[in-house]
Amino acid sequence: MSKNKTEKVTITPAKGRPMLHWVGKRPLTNLIAFPPQHIETFDPVNSGQIYNNRLIHGDNKEVLATLLANGYRGKINLIYIDPPFDSGADYVRKVSLRGITGEAKIEGENYTFGEQIQYTDIWANDNYLQFMYERLLLLKELLASNGLLFLHCDTAKNYHLRCLLDEVFGANNFANEIIWKYTKFAGKNSGFPSNHDTLLVYSKSNEYVFHKTRIPVNTPRKQTGRVWDKELKKAVQKKDEQGNLVYYDQTDKEVDDTWTDIQIVNPVAYERQEFPTQKPEGLLERVILSSTNPENIVLDCFIGSGTTAAVAQKLGRRWIGCDINKGAIQTTSKRLQRIILDQIDTIQKKQPELFSTNDCETELLGPFNDIDPKVGALSFSVYRVNDYDLQIQHNEAVNLACEHIGIERKKTDTFFDGTLGKNLVKIIPFNHPLSPVDLEEIKKELEARPDEDRAISVVCLGMELAAKAWIEEWNRLRKGQSAVNKFEVIELRSDNKYGGFLKHEPAKAKVKFSRIKDIVKIEIEDFISPTIITRLQQQAGLLQPKIDDWRSMVDCVMIDTNYGGKVFNISVSDVPEKKNDLVNGKYELQDVKKDSNVAVKLIDMLGEEVLISKQI
Ligand SMILES: C[S@@+](CC[C@H](N)C(=O)[O-])C[C@H]1O[C@@H](n2cnc3c(N)ncnc32)[C@H](O)[C@@H]1O
Numbered sequence: 001m002s003k004n005k006t007e008k009v010t011i012t013p014a015k016g017r018p019m020l021h022w023v024g025k026r027p028l029t030n031l032i033a034f035p036p037q038h039i040e041t042f043d044p045v046n047s048g049q050i051y052n053n054r055l056i057h058g059d060n061k062e063v064l065a066t067l068l069a070n071g072y073r074g075k076i077n078l079i080y081i082d083p084p085f086d087s088g089a090d091y092v093r094k095v096s097l098r099g100i101t102g103e104a105k106i107e108g109e110n111y112t113f114g115e116q117i118q119y120t121d122i123w124a125n126d127n128y129l130q131f132m133y134e135r136l137l138l139l140k141e142l143l144a145s146n147g148l149l150f151l152h153c154d155t156a157k158n159y160h161l162r163c164l165l166d167e168v169f170g171a172n173n174f175a176n177e178i179i180w181k182y183t184k185f186a187g188k189n190s191g192f193p194s195n196h197d198t199l200l201v202y203s204k205s206n207e208y209v210f211h212k213t214r215i216p217v218n219t220p221r222k223q224t225g226r227v228w229d230k231e232l233k234k235a236v237q238k239k240d241e242q243g244n245l246v247y248y249d250q251t252d253k254e255v256d257d258t259w260t261d262i263q264i265v266n267p268v269a270y271e272r273q274e275f276p277t278q279k280p281e282g283l284l285e286r287v288i289l290s291s292t293n294p295e296n297i298v299l300d301c302f303i304g305s306g307t308t309a310a311v312a313q314k315l316g317r318r319w320i321g322c323d324i325n326k327g328a329i330q331t332t333s334k335r336l337q338r339i340i341l342d343q344i345d346t347i348q349k350k351q352p353e354l355f356s357t358n359d360c361e362t363e364l365l366g367p368f369n370d371i372d373p374k375v376g377a378l379s380f381s382v383y384r385v386n387d388y389d390l391q392i393q394h395n396e397a398v399n400l401a402c403e404h405i406g407i408e409r410k411k412t413d414t415f416f417d418g419t420l421g422k423n424l425v426k427i428i429p430f431n432h433p434l435s436p437v438d439l440e441e442i443k444k445e446l447e448a449r450p451d452e453d454r455a456i457s458v459v460c461l462g463m464e465l466a467a468k469a470w471i472e473e474w475n476r477l478r479k480g481q482s483a484v485n486k487f488e489v490i491e492l493r494s495d496n497k498y499g500g501f502l503k504h505e506p507a508k509a510k511v512k513f514s515r516i517k518d519i520v521k522i523e524i525e526d527f528i529s530p531t532i533i534t535r536l537q538q539q540a541g542l543l544q545p546k547i548d549d550w551r552s553m554v555d556c557v558m559i560d561t562n563y564g565g566k567v568f569n570i571s572v573s574d575v576p577e578k579k580n581d582l583v584n585g586k587y588e589l590q591d592v593k594k595d596s597n598v599a600v601k602l603i604d605m606l607g608e609e610v611l612i613s614k615q616i
Contacts, residue, residue: 015170033069043379058385060301064138077296218248275305284311306332434463505530551582563599
């Protein structure tokens with residue numbers, strides 16, 4: 001991941017037959033790969049081998065292109081993806097203040113304060129197919145010739161996705177359809193309750209890595225006469241529905257393509273990350289153990305709460321995870337930090353000598369929870385491909401903007417976002433100012449809709465001067481009675497009528513640094529997030545939690561004792577395990593060289609980051 005130039009990557013065409021068609025289907029033959037920016041490292045034992053595991057923030061289309069341009073073509077042993085399901089629902093990630101219970105709804109909003117929209121899963125059918133088609137084409141290029149791809153889906157799209165997979169991988173490379181049957185507590189209210197997902201499995205050749213799996217089964221024992229004591233010891237006792245004791249024989253069986261022994265993540269499970277659609281670790285354990293060998297590379301480019309990476313890490317596999325949502329990246333990073341620290345703790349207890357040698361990377365091969373991780377695997381790095389910093393607020397900002405302005409959303413239109421009075425509305429993503437490129441796209445769309453005569457309201461945060469000139473010229477040509485499709489711009493940052501509400505006042509922290517010889521002390525004295533406070537104030541009249549302690553707004557704290565200004569190396573991470581635990585706020589760092597640049601990163605409960613550093 002060291003290349004710092006953009007590069008063109010080529011993609012092999014799909015195999016072809018059978019073939020699904022949709023409006024706007026286009027092949028993906030090549031793509032520009034952007035250079036990755038290395039932003040964070042977690043390497044608590046200083047292995048220096050930070051490149052084994054990678055967590056990448058960005059749109060997976062671009063991230064996969066970047067991986068292709070950086071030596072990963074044909075190198076991924078297992079791909080598991082759990083993409084949005086086209087379920088027509090907004091997924092919400094629940095976040096709350098630390099140490100404070102009780103949630104209240106904000107008036108006029110559909111979500112409680114503590115909920116942030118993680119991603120929007122509303123697609124027009126054709127867009128969804130094109131979206132998945134492009135990702136599958138890229139993933140196939142990355143998959144090793146003896147690797148497997150598992151695509152997790154449900155009844156909403158499994159038949160479409162199977163056709164897409166046949167087209168991209170070839171129908172002869174279909175390996176399995178797995179039915180994962182679980183028990184959900186609420187199902188749909190008509191017809192049979194839906195209680196299963198499907199995993200579609202494809203390979204690139206007939207020869208792929210696969211290990212058969214056996215699981216224990218209990219079969220009821222036929223009670224013929226007396227049961228001998230000796231025999232009883234091998235049997236399991238259980239009560240039947242009538243309350244009678246029944247003896248079972250414990251045997252085992254080979255796992256087939258119907259998995260009924262793995263349950264969904266329960267509300268109090270240790271692995272729970274408060275992430276909607278989080279998959280159970282047991283499911284990923286079966287996938288990974290059956291189709292990889294130790295140290296193989298596992299890729300999940302819809303990482304969500306990080307389940308795939310967490311299990312790969314626990315099983316001694318290398319992993320690459322990616323997500324477009326910053327909240328998902330932060331959740332995954334915290335989850336993996338905890339797992340790695342636990343692993344180090346276990347190794348230190350079992351084999352302390354491994355950490356006292358100088359070349360521990362090659363020495364550490366001893367048994368550990370039935371796996372052999374190398375020290376190099378006890379670390380990971382976080383990258384960004386393109387700048388999606390604003391993404392965490394994007395979906396939310398669009399919703400707020402629509403409500404604020406009074407836009408009526410139209411989720412069936414694949415291009416325009418809704419209507420405002422008589423006008424059609426196009427919302428420009430808030431991560432860049434409105435530019436002529438955006439306007440050209442609208443123009444192209446209008447050319448394809450010759451009967452459309454409504455004026456267009458373009459909503460953006462701000463605009464480039466060139467865009468202003470473009471619109472003046474466009475509107476000049478549309479003077480008079482027959483004028484159609486005139487453009488009007490609502491610039492949310494400065495608009496007289498609508499402006500102001502999206503002004504973002506960044507969170508701030510007050511941190512005290514002091515030094516006595518080689519020891520540096522850090523004390524966080526205060527932290528304030530105007531966004532969190534404003535959200536709480538909007539709850540006026542409803543149960544309003546009071547913030548007495550700044551720490552309830554802070555999710556976690558990380559410290560880099562020698563920050564160079566670019567990559568944040570996490571030397572200390574304070575990530576409270578339970579929701580009601582608070583960060584410590586006071587830290588003592590040993591052996592810090594004089595004049596080091598010590599940096600403290602605070603992440604608040606809405607995912608906003610504050611970085612404070614001092615040369616000391
Ligand atoms: C169903 S969730 C995955 C849940 C995950 N399996 C788990 O156990 O937590 C899908 C994830 O895909 C991410 N996503 C959606 N579109 C994406 C894109 N274009 N690039 C990268 N990630 C994307 C969403 O942000 C979301 O976190």
